Amino acid sequence: MNSKNENPEQKDYCFIVTLSRKNTIVLEESLSYTVKPEFKRIFQTGFEGMGDVTKADRHSNIPHNTFEFKIPVDLVGKSNEYQFYVSVYDANHNYILTWPKNITLKNNFEIPSTSSWGVMISPDKSLPEFHFIYLVFFAPALMIILLRTQRYSKLVK
Numbered sequence: 290m291n292s293k294n295e296n297p298e299q300k301d302y303c304f305i306v307t308l309s310r311k312n313t314i315v316l317e318e319s320l321s322y323t324v325k326p327e328f329k330r331i332f333q334t335g336f337e338g339m340g341d342v343t344k345a346d347r348h349s350n351i352p353h354n355t356f357e358f359k360i361p362v363d364l365v366g367k368s369n370e371y372q373f374y375v376s377v378y379d380a381n382h383n384y385i386l387t388w389p390k391n392i393t394l395k396n397n398f399e400i401p402s403t404s405s406w407g408v409m410i411s412p413d414k415s416l417p418e419f420h421f422i423y424l425v426f427f428a429p430a431l432m433i434i435l436l437r438t439q440r441y442s443k444l445v446k
Contacts, residue, residue: 301372302365303328303400306338306356313338328400335361373409374401 303316315336316328337359344352354377365371375388378397385397389407 300366301328301403304336304338304358304360306340306358308340308342308354308356311339334364336364369411371409372403372406374403374406 301318303314305314305316313336315331315334317331319327319329338357340354340356342352343355346353356377373388374392376392376394377386378384379386385394387394389405392401392405394401
């Protein structure tokens with residue numbers, strides 16, 4: 290969700306993918322903390338992720354790391370706006386790249402406060418909220434189509 294609270298909430302997730310490895314990790318806010326936020330590992334979420342080095346790309350001839358995530362809508366809920374944070378750790382150079390930029394971390398595996406996360410928006414609303422009003426227009430149209438189809442099939446026989 291996009292609550293921008295200082296501390297993580299239930300339904301805040303961390304998806305971890307390691308370059309060139311098939312095992313993925315999903316962490317969920319446990320809400321059991323007293324002093325600092327704590328994420329716990331959860332299993333069988335339906336999440337799929339992978340990371341690899343792309344050698345040929347239509348946008349660049351320079352090999353670069355690519356990560357792909359398939360996050361189930363049932364897990365994160367349907368919305369066209371999500372609170373979002375990305376961190377990539379380059380072990381060869383001991384460097385962390387984050388989005389949004391300029392988030393400072395005490396260590397490589399720290400999850401920053403959710404209030405500093407950015408927002409990911411689905412401009413094509415590919416994960417829309419379906420409102421009741423759509424049902425009002427869809428149901429009568431479906432009934433008309435079904436009745437006309439039945440009437441036509443009786444006339445043909």
